Amino acid sequence: MEIKKTIFKNLVEIKFKKHIDSRGSFVKIFNKSNSKKFKNECYESYVSISKKGSFRGMHSQVGRYAQDKLIYCVKGKILDIAVDLRKKSKTYGKVFKKTINSKIPIAILIPKGFIHGIIALENQTVVITYCSKPYNSKKEFGIKPDSIPFSKPKIKLIISKRDKKLQTFNEFMKK
Secondary structure: OEEEEOOOOOOEEEEOOOEEEOOEEEOOOOOHHHHHHHOOOOOEEEEEEEOOOEEEEEEEEOHHHOOOEEEEEEEOEEEEEEEEOOOOOOOOOOEEEEEEEOOOOEEEEEOOOEEEEEEEOOOOEEEEEEEOOOOOHHHEEEEOHHHOOOOOOOOOOEOOHHHHOOEOHHHHHHO
C-alpha cells in the first residue's frame, strides 16, 4: 500500500496492491491496521451501482456525526469530488477531484469537514464507501451538485430530485 498526500490536509490517495493470478484479481482495501493508519474506524459501508452520468452527492454531516470516508471504485470509472469546508484550512472552498477506475487499485480517503460526491463515468459503475460514523439524516447537509465550481465531464448529468433542491455552492459560502 502506498499513501500519496495531496495539497488538502489529511485527504490522501491510497494505492493498494493488486494480486493477479489465473482466477482474476484480489485487492484488500480495508483492515483494522489500515484503520489505525488513517485515524478512523469503519462504522458502516455502502455499495452504489450507478448509470453513466449519475452525480451522487454533494453531501456531508456535521458535529459528532461528521464522517471520514474511504472511496473505492470496484467496477467502472468515477470522478471523485470533494470540497474543503474546514474554515481554518488553507484550502477552504477549494475543490479536489480525481478520476478513479477499477483497473488501478486506488482509493481516496476524505477527512471530516469535506463535502463529497462522485460522478459515474461508465454504466454499471460500482463504488464502495466506508464511513467512520453512522448516517444521521438530522446532521446531514448538502450542496446542489451542479453548482460546485469545477470542470464537469462532457456527459449528461443525472441528479436526484432531492439534490436539485439543495442550496448552491455560492449560497453556502456566503453564510
